[in-house]
Amino acid sequence: MIELRNVSKSFGAVPAVADFSLKIESGAFFVLAGPSGCGKSTVLRMINALIFPDKGQIEVRGQDVRTMEPEKLRRGIGYVIQSAGLFPHWTVADNILAVPRLLKWSPPECAARLDALVGLLRVDPALLNRYPRQLSGGQQQRIGVARALAADPDIVLMDEPFAALDPVSRLVLQDELRGIHARSGKTIVFVTHDMDEAVRLATGMAVMNGGLLIQAGSPASILLAPVDDFVRDFLGAESLQLRLLDLVPVRTLMKPGKKGATETIAAGASLKNALNLMLACRRSSLGVADESGARLGEIHLNDIVARRDGG
Amino acid sequence: MGADRRSLIAALLRLARQPGPWLTVLLLAAMFLMPKAEPLMRWLFPGDPRPVYTRASFFELTLAHAELVAISSLAAAAIGIGVGIFVTRECGREFAAMAGAIAAMAQTFPPVAVLALTIPVLGYGAAPAIAALCLYAIFPIIAATVTGIEAVPATVRDAAMGMGFAPRDVLWRIELPLAFPFILAGLRNAVIINIGTAAIGSAAGALSLGSPIIEGLSASNPAYVLEGASIVALLAMAVDRGFAWLEDFTRPGGPEQPG
Ligand SMILES: Nc1ncnc2c1ncn2[C@@H]1O[C@H](COP(=O)(O)OP(=O)(O)OP(=O)(O)O)[C@@H](O)[C@H]1O
Numbered sequence: 001m002i003e004l005r006n007v008s009k010s011f012g013a014v015p016a017v018a019d020f021s022l023k024i025e026s027g028a029f030f031v032l033a034g035p036s037g038c039g040k041s042t043v044l045r046m047i048n049a050l051i052f053p054d055k056g057q058i059e060v061r062g063q064d065v066r067t068m069e070p071e072k073l074r075r076g077i078g079y080v081i082q083s084a085g086l087f088p089h090w091t092v093a094d095n096i097l098a099v100p101r102l103l104k105w106s107p108p109e110c111a112a113r114l115d116a117l118v119g120l121l122r123v124d125p126a127l128l129n130r131y132p133r134q135l136s137g138g139q140q141q142r143i144g145v146a147r148a149l150a151a152d153p154d155i156v157l158m159d160e161p162f163a164a165l166d167p168v169s170r171l172v173l174q175d176e177l178r179g180i181h182a183r184s185g186k187t188i189v190f191v192t193h194d195m196d197e198a199v200r201l202a203t204g205m206a207v208m209n210g211g212l213l214i215q216a217g218s219p220a221s222i223l224l225a226p227v228d229d230f231v232r233d234f235l236g237a238e239s240l241q242l243r244l245l246d247l248v249p250v251r252t253l254m255k256p257g258k259k260g261a262t263e264t265i266a267a268g269a270s271l272k273n274a275l276n277l278m279l280a281c282r283r284s285s286l287g288v289a290d291e292s293g294a295r296l297g298e299i300h301l302n303d304i305v306a307r308r309d310g311g
Numbered sequence: 312m313g314a315d316r317r318s319l320i321a322a323l324l325r326l327a328r329q330p331g332p333w334l335t336v337l338l339l340a341a342m343f344l345m346p347k348a349e350p351l352m353r354w355l356f357p358g359d360p361r362p363v364y365t366r367a368s369f370f371e372l373t374l375a376h377a378e379l380v381a382i383s384s385l386a387a388a389a390i391g392i393g394v395g396i397f398v399t400r401e402c403g404r405e406f407a408a409m410a411g412a413i414a415a416m417a418q419t420f421p422p423v424a425v426l427a428l429t430i431p432v433l434g435y436g437a438a439p440a441i442a443a444l445c446l447y448a449i450f451p452i453i454a455a456t457v458t459g460i461e462a463v464p465a466t467v468r469d470a471a472m473g474m475g476f477a478p479r480d481v482l483w484r485i486e487l488p489l490a491f492p493f494i495l496a497g498l499r500n501a502v503i504i505n506i507g508t509a510a511i512g513s514a515a516g517a518l519s520l521g522s523p524i525i526e527g528l529s530a531s532n533p534a535y536v537l538e539g540a541s542i543v544a545l546l547a548m549a550v551d552r553g554f555a556w557l558e559d560f561t562r563p564g565g566p567e568q569p570g
């Protein structure tokens with residue numbers, strides 16, 4: 001879907017990205033992680049041809065970006081920039097509909113799409129006629145995401161879209177985005193330097209440093225086998241095991257059982273959530289329930305502790 | 312009916328609290344009632360046999376004055392905004408410093424000198440006055456246009472490009488609307504300066520509110536100077552209020568709500 005081959009880009013004498021190769025499969029939720037200034041935004045901006053590489057090749061949907069008309073390419077790729085970047089002189093509704101209007105959708109199509117997006121991202125409809133300056137930073141970012149999804153692109157580039165959100169809204173939006181991704185099969189390239197966010201969302205991820213690709217793979221494979229000390233430190237070695245628990249749903253360690261365990265947890269929650277709940281209610285086992293609350297079985301602390309990774 | 316009348320009165324009261332309408336009324340009064348002010352002028356300037364300028368009506372003078380200002384300001388706006396846009400494009404960036412320097416030089420050139428230099432080319436009358444005024448107004452308009460376009464946040468421009476706006480769309484739909492308040496402020500400056508400066512157009516033979524001023528100066532008749540100058544001042548203040556209203560009116564989301 002997206003492929004970068006030996007791509008290099010310098011700004012003046014400063015190399016921002018060096019000999020960077022990466023393949024992002026169609027339908028992936030791909031997270032680019034790395035410390036500030038390592039070239040994440042630059043990689044993203046090369047994918048939608050805002051910047052052209054000095055060396056190397058970039059293909060989107062099998063076509064070299066250099067051979068495409070940049071405006072046309074970009075209208076087919078959703079883009080959320082680091083600081084929302086809403087148009088201050090347009091209302092929220094006009095902002096959201098920017099790309100559909102560039103694509104000359106009819107007013108009824110635009111109105112229908114606006115309705116759908118408001119529902120999808122749970123935007124408060126009262127915000128639609130306001131101007132960006134009348135919105136909080138978090139609301140602006142939510143609108144930034146809505147705007148990127150407006151024309152229903154099959155590729156969405158997101159540059160730290162949730163950076164300005166409080167932890168709770170952040171979790172909510174992460175969930176919504178994961179849901180949208182799961183339902184739509186879009187390819188999402190997501191930049192963050194928050195490892196918890198990376199692990200929670202990614203189906204594939206790459207860790208960058210100083211313009212270089214250090215390691216790429218599934219979140220689990222990177223967490224389990226960091227290639228060097230930089231990756232280990234960046235992942236936060238001290239809480240590595242907890243992060244791994246975040247990747248595994250409760251259902252995988254569930255055992256049949258009906259006795260005891262008054263507290264229950266959803267089968268889809270992570271083992272980290274389960275451990276947290278056990279600590280909170282001082283129990284070594286919990287009941288497991290499905291979405292409707294029907295009891296499925298139980299989970300034991302011993303099994304979490306004894307669990308071997310890589311399965 | 313009663314409610315209607317009350318809201319009408321409220322609206323009138325609101326209007327009366329603004330300086331704009333008062334200035335307009337004063338300006339109209341000065342334009343049309345100046346001949347009626349002969350006793351006042353006689354009292355102010357005793358011993359003057361003909362204390363009110365009559366060679367042309369003040370209405371005619373004001374109209375001619377406004378025409379000089381309007382034509383020169385429109386030309387300056389077209390040139391200034393055009394140059395401002397050009398030097399903020401990728402291809403024109405290298406000309407930015409030069410355009411700024413030339414425009415600043417034009418600004419510092421005394422308008423009387425511009426008149427003296429253009430009269431041999433354009434002849435006597437309105438043309439050299441318009442040329443001088445135009446030259447004078449370009450600089451603040453270029454400066455305002457460049458400031459306005461450069462004040463567009465990089466993130467906004469980035470978002471627009473990233474979503475697939477063509478360069479032309481970025482200019483017309485993002486940069487110019489966002490720069491508009493700055494450009495309007497620059498235009499306001501230029502026009503107000505021009506209203507004052509246009510009086511010297513009469514030195515080149517153009518009809519303007521400068522005509523009584525210049526005649527008053529050469530014939531030692533201070534009454535004429537006062538008459539011309541007071542209308543120039545009122546015109547400048549009234550137009551300034553007009554721009555203030557326009558700035559308020561064109562703000563995105565309409566006029567700012569008080570409080
Ligand atoms: N337009 C530019 N002009 C000059 N240098 C640039 C430009 N854009 C990026 N750089 C430089 O390239 C390097 C990589 O920048 P980039 O924005 O890709 O980093 P990043 O990983 O996105 O960082 P952050 O997490 O802080 O957003 C940095 O050293 C930056 O200073």
Ligand SMILES: [Mg+2]
Nearest residue numbers: 040041082159
């Ligand atoms: Mg960045």
